[in-house]
């Protein structure tokens with residue numbers, strides 16, 4: 001029982017960080033029905049920037065905020081330089097570009113910071129908030145989950161209560177009518193890219209701040225696959241779906257794999273994908289995703 | 297004679313190698329309701345998309361005497377043109393009220409709330425459904441919302457692309473009756489593209505007939521209603 005509870009705690013911890021990357025993807029997907037494969041690498045780059053700033057002596061949370069700004073601005077630049085000139089309705093060139101960005105960012109990070117894992121500073125108080133028998137709930141877990149929920153609330157507020165948020169949702173919903181309402185599509189999507197990258201950088205920083213992990217250029221590869229799966233599972237266009245998806249994947253990864261003896265640990269990725277397939281068979285648009293609404 | 301709000305001259309449009317508009321001329325004066333009739337594929341939608349800057353064209357398009365052919369859609373909206381596109385003119389995943397707010401996107405004044413209320417007075421059913429997703433409305437309600445969304449930018453000129461499409465006759469009649477009222481009360485000039493010639497000519501001041509990308513007939517609405525060729529082609533008489 002203790003082991004089970006401990007696994008659930010681990011699931012929530014991992015799931016929260018997947019959810020933060022997943023939510024970044026959901027933002028881009030909502031607006032463009034495009035999966036940005038470079039999202040994880042952008043986030044990794046942002047986390048390295050945070051580490052660099054910290055090494056230069058900037059206080060931890062200051063470094064995180066500057067890192068989020070940095071990756072937001074970088075993403076806005078990437079959108080302007082590589083994404084905007086393409087027809088948003090034609091996905092293939094865009095997918096190829098995000099894959100290209102994935103490779104380039106990964107290579108750049110490896111050149112600058114090498115492939116050796118480095119330890120990332122603590123973002124949250126260390127130690128356990130709570131111990132019961134053998135179940136340990138670390139401060140890290142609490143803060144990781146809390147940050148995720150907080151980010152979702154902030155994003156939700158931004159999207160529903162601000163003018164640019166409304167424009168962003170309008171563009172997601174109907175490109176032509178958005179144009180005809182005077183919304184400038186390019187800058188609106190650029191805002192989405194920046195927002196997504198900032199959320200991703202926070203996610204990657206929290207991920208790297210996990211006491212049991214270190215930061216290295218390929219750290220997001222696994223996390224990316226879990227996050228894409230989480231995003232698809234929750235419904236690619238739903239913010240809260242990303243959290244549900246993230247938690248589910250975290251759960252599959254740590255609980256199911258632990259208890260079903262014939263699934264070895266290395267198979268946790270595949271197990272997550274199998275769960276995704278099952279969910280999508282039952283609910284093609286994910287747990288919380290909107291089904292396409294068609295005019296009658 | 298007052299100067300035109302919209303003046304189009306020798307307008308040509310092509311999609312790839314295919315020329316769709318072969319040099320059309322027409323004019324809309326302030327406070328008029330002008331209708332453009334034409335069969336499927338005649339180029340009606342293309343004409344409206346040219347005016348709102350959604351496609352590249354050649355020729356002249358003047359709004360209040362100023363060339364707008366090379367402006368972007370968002371600049372043209374800011375010059376007082378609103379466009380209700382053919383078919384799907386709403387934001388299905390946004391609530392009715394949010395749709396109206398998007399319509400006011402270009403505005404920064406304090407009267408947006410008042411105008412939202414005016415929309416609700418025009419179409420009370422929208423008030424009843426204001427927190428509902430637009431995608432859950434009936435076809436007729438969506439068209440009312442699409443028109444209201446366009447009016448929220450306080451346009452001088454409202455372009456409407458086949459507003460009657462796919463709606464039951466009774467609903468179309470209500471919709472068009474409101475157009476006349478809006479035209480009077482808000483002094484909104486309207487350019488309506490239609491295949492439903494009878495209803496459109498009933499509310500219009502003047503009309504043009506577009507055939508395969510050329511204007512074939514033009515005149516006062518009451519003349520067009522009695523024109524033999526038009527009666528045969530569009531009024532089933």
Ligand SMILES: Nc1ncnc2c1ncn2[C@@H]1O[C@H](COP(=O)(O)OP(=O)(O)OP(=O)(O)O)[C@@H](O)[C@H]1O
Nearest residue numbers: 311314316334335336337338339340341342343382
């Ligand atoms: N995006 C496009 N690419 C290529 N050809 C197009 C495109 N849009 C329209 N056309 C063609 O241009 C011609 C005019 O189209 P348009 O949509 O303007 O006609 P319409 O009068 O609005 O017709 P309808 O009553 O069916 O809406 C048609 O032959 C159509 O096939």
Ligand SMILES: [Mg+2]
Nearest residue numbers: 340341342382
């Ligand atoms: Mg048309």
